Every structure is written in structure tokens, then in C-alpha cells.
Amino acid sequence: MSITILPTNGPPTVPAQLVEDFTPSLLNDEMHHLCPGCGHPVAMRAAAEMMGELELATRAIGVVGIGCYTGFASSLDVDVVQALHGRAPSLATGVKRMRPDSFVFSLQGDGDMVNEGLQEIIHTAARGEAVTAILLNNGVFGETGGHMTATTVLGQRTKNTLDGRDAALHGYPVPIANLIAQLDGAAFVGRSAVNNAGNVARTRRMFRRAFELQMAGAGFTFVEVLTMCPTGWFIETSEAPDYLGDKMAGTYELGVLKDPAHPAA
């Protein structure tokens, strides 16, 4: 069906019609509490679509941390265990060890993974647990209202770094993906973003690679996704994608850091 859209100043004469439903099949319809311009659902959509494409729905068990994205524990239509703040990698370890044929992924934000649970993600990677750890990194505690995390970039203003993160006062951001890539237990490590269509496509490719490698028994796989948080960054929604590109991607280089097909030289 084609729809002709003509400019008009009057009210619409034709009622709204559903042209196509782009809702991912693994998403429950439910109210959410995410802000306009949030990057988390874009990343989550890519993950949900990839689970659907790889037919993992009836093999998937997710472990979700605590943050703005915790609502995905309910809205994702796959089995989920809700973890405490920082603890998702350990729960995912227990799940995978008891269900080795399942596809097991963990979902954490930067506060959850890099602040509260840094030790857990490092050890889980070092053990080479056959799970996929997903980090939604927006460099801020969005849920508490915009406070500094371990991944807040230098100069970034937060509610407890009012003049911007200053290395002399607040230390340096932790490039978690780079740390994990150093570990022998990590098979695949990639860092992507969702601030433009090209990066969304890159995110999808990384999810595909990580998910396929997990199911092939390659070991621990890790995908970090830089996401927008205009609310927590205290900027206009429309500015957030560029802010991510300028400020965050300048600190956190995008790309595949480790892949079994390309062993480090």
C-alpha cells in the first residue's frame, strides 16, 4: 500500500494507519521509564533482534543488572534472572555452568559493571566463562540523576563533578574493554556505539559475532556499547549523538579489540 502525503494546514482527513510493525519479536509491550533520547533501547533492540535472527529465543537466559535498563528484565521476552548491582557476571556464571547449552548474556551499565562490580567482570572474563557480557556505557549514573561513574570522561560535568571530571581530583576513566582484551580468557571484545546508523549497524555486527562465538564454544565474549544519556549529560536531546561522538568516542575508541579470527600480532 502506498500513502500519499500532501502538505496541508488542515486536520488529517485519513486516520493514522499502521504501515509496518518494527517492534522486535522478543519485546513485550510494556510501559517504560526511559527518557527521550536515551541510547539504551537502541542497543537493546539490536541485541533482541540479533537473538531473534540467530534463533536463540528458546535457548536464551539473560542476567540483568541494576540501572535504567533494569526494565528490560521485564520487557525482553526471554528468560531473565535479575541480579543485584554489580553481580550479574557471577549469576551468569552459575546459570551457564548449570545450563551449558543455553545462550547466556549479562546486561550491565557502566556504574553496575565498572564501579560496583569491576572485580566480577574481570574474573568472569579471566575464567573464560562462555557467556556474552554486554555493557551499556553512557558514562553516568542515569538512574540516580547524573552522577560520575568510573567511565565518566575527563571534563564531563556530572552532579558530583560540577566543574567537569578532573583527573587530579577524580582520577581517570577506566577503559574496561581494553582491560578485558588483555585477558587470555576473553575470546571476543568489541566496542561500539548507537549514536548514528553506521554505529548501530556496527553494534549489530558485534552482537552477531559475540553471540555466534558463544554458541560455538569460543569462551567469554564482551560487547561494550556507548549509549546516549542527554538527561544525565545535561544537554539537549538532539545534541547527544554528537556529544557521544566527540567526547566519549574520543576516550573510548570504537572497533573490535579482540577476535579469535584475528589473533594479536
Add this chain to the structure above:
Amino acid sequence: MPARFMEGSEAIAEAMVTAGCRFFAGYPMTPFTEVLEHMARLLPGVGGTCINAESELEAIGMAWGAASTGARAATGSVGQGLSLMQESISELCRAQVPLVVVNMSRGQTDYYQSTRGGGHGDYRTPVLAPVDLPEAVELVQYAFHLADQWRNPVLFYGDYYLAHVQESADVHPYEFGPLPAKDWIVDGLNGGTGNAKLVSPLSSTKHHEDRSGYGGHLKFVAERMATMTEGIEPMVETGFVDDADFVVVSFGTAARYVRYVVGLLREEGLPIGFVRPITLWPFPSDEIARVAERARALAVYELNNGQMIDDVRLAVYGRAPVEFIGDLTLDMSGFGISPDYDVERLLVRIRNAFTAQMSEVS
């Protein structure tokens, strides 16, 4: 299976495996370490997994994940390690995840921690405190049964003495009756159906409207805790209480000495008895109240500065005076076997308390 002469830790580990435990994670710490060692040795042979966790936080997290898939899982430590696990223990109650947590407590004893916990909010965990190895073998298995029956963490309370003393024990399976089907577990098979499972301390299902949000979930959990406490029959051992003027209350290894010493004092002709709570939660309050109707005074002997005495006083409810005759008596290491675990010393202590109380009351 014939009885064997074995170390407590080994019997406890064998009892866990006999109960069907297939996942264990722990961080080494005296006197819990040998339980972990034996689980690491035993589990691979039955298709199970034992992980030497990098911390107590990770140990209980791993066990949480394993239990969420329906496996019988356990973790443990000493009281110090359980201090680190308190957040998870309280939230496991809210997530309705069955898990057995073994506390091989150090000399300071952890009655407060076991029965009240250091976690947040309204939660309860049944606590089983055996007096010796044969009882430990049964209670370890009962702990897994209770955990599955009530979908709740259950604490098994041992100590250095139980872990390291060698005794004769017959590790055979116990049958405690039918259990509800585990229809709540995540097995990964439910995606894309609109009915995928959620195991969460924040909500019971993916559909929040089912229980009017987080507040509704907390109310549901609070009711569950009350139902569980009502539903578990308190376990208690008593001796000579029907004609006792003076009754000593004690639990665990300390009660083993009290039981023996009270027997000796009975032979001397003293009207004295003992009560030994086996479930520290639910506490056998009714039995202690019954004993207090007859006794002229009670005493509490525990190796700390007075913890269980609070529950004894609540149970006695003013019917009789309750005196604390315990002490924080530790060996040189601080986590070994109390110097008070000595029949002569305890005999003097209890006899003196009896004499003082009886002269005061009469």
C-alpha cells in the same frame, strides 16, 4: 551405607551431594575451607560443578545463578564471609530462590547474624544448628528440602568443632516428603512466547501489574516470610525439664557439653535440665515457655557476650529469671575450639549458677 569414621567437613560435603546439590561455590576461610575442599573433590564425579570463587560476593552470586536454573546449589563461609553475603541473602528471600548457605562459624559465634542477619528489609531465613555429626548429616539434607519447600535461602550453622572433629557418621539419603514442582525456574526455553520467566527480587513475573509494582511485591514477600515461619515446625531437644527447677538453654557444639554436664549434675541429685534449640529460626519459643512454667530459673550458655538470650527472654516472657552464664571464651587463635569446652570447667560454671540462682529465688 555403613557408618564411617570421618571428619565433619567431609560428612557435611557428602551429605550435600547426597541431597542432590550439584553446584557449590566458595572462598577459602578457616574453618569452612575443608567443606569447600571436599565439594571440589566430590562434585565433578557426579556431574556437578564447584567453583573456587574470587570472593564471598561472587560465591553467593554464582550459587544464585545456578539455583535459578533449578539446580540444588549451595555456598558457605564463616560468619565473617557471611557478613559479606548479607545483601544477597536478604534479596534471595525477595527473589524466592532456594539456596543453602553453610556457616562454619568461628569461635565468636553468629547467633545474631544467623537469626536476624545484617541484610536490609523484611526477610527471614530458617537456621539449622546441629549438635553433632549424625545430626548434621540429616540437617544438611533437610536444609535443601526446606529451601525447595519454601523457595528461600536456608542457613546451616556449624563451627570449627563440627568441621574438624572426627566422628562416626552414616551418610545416607533422608526422605522429607513431596516438594512443589519447580515451575518457576529459568531454563531458557520460554523466549518469544510472551511467557518467558523472570527470577527477580523486584518482581515475581515480567508483568508488574500482577502485584501492583514493587510495593506490592514487598508486601507479598513479607506475607511469605510470615507463612514460612508459621509453616516450619521448630525443632528442639530437651532433657530432664519436667521436674527441673533450673534449666540451661544452649545450641550447637556448646549444647553438646551442656547436655553432658547437666547429666552429671543430675547424677549429683540437682534438679536441673537443659533445652537445645535445633532450629534457631523458627525459634522453639513455645517449648521454652512451657519449660519456664515449671522452672524457677533459666540460664543461657553460649560462647559470646549474650545473643540467643534475647530470644530465650522473649519466649520466657517474664515467667522466670533468665541468667546469662556464657562467655566469650576463645582459644589462642580466636576461631578454634573454646577452652570452655571442658567438662570440669563447665561443671563448675553451671553448678555455681544453679547455687546462686536457687538461693536467690528461694
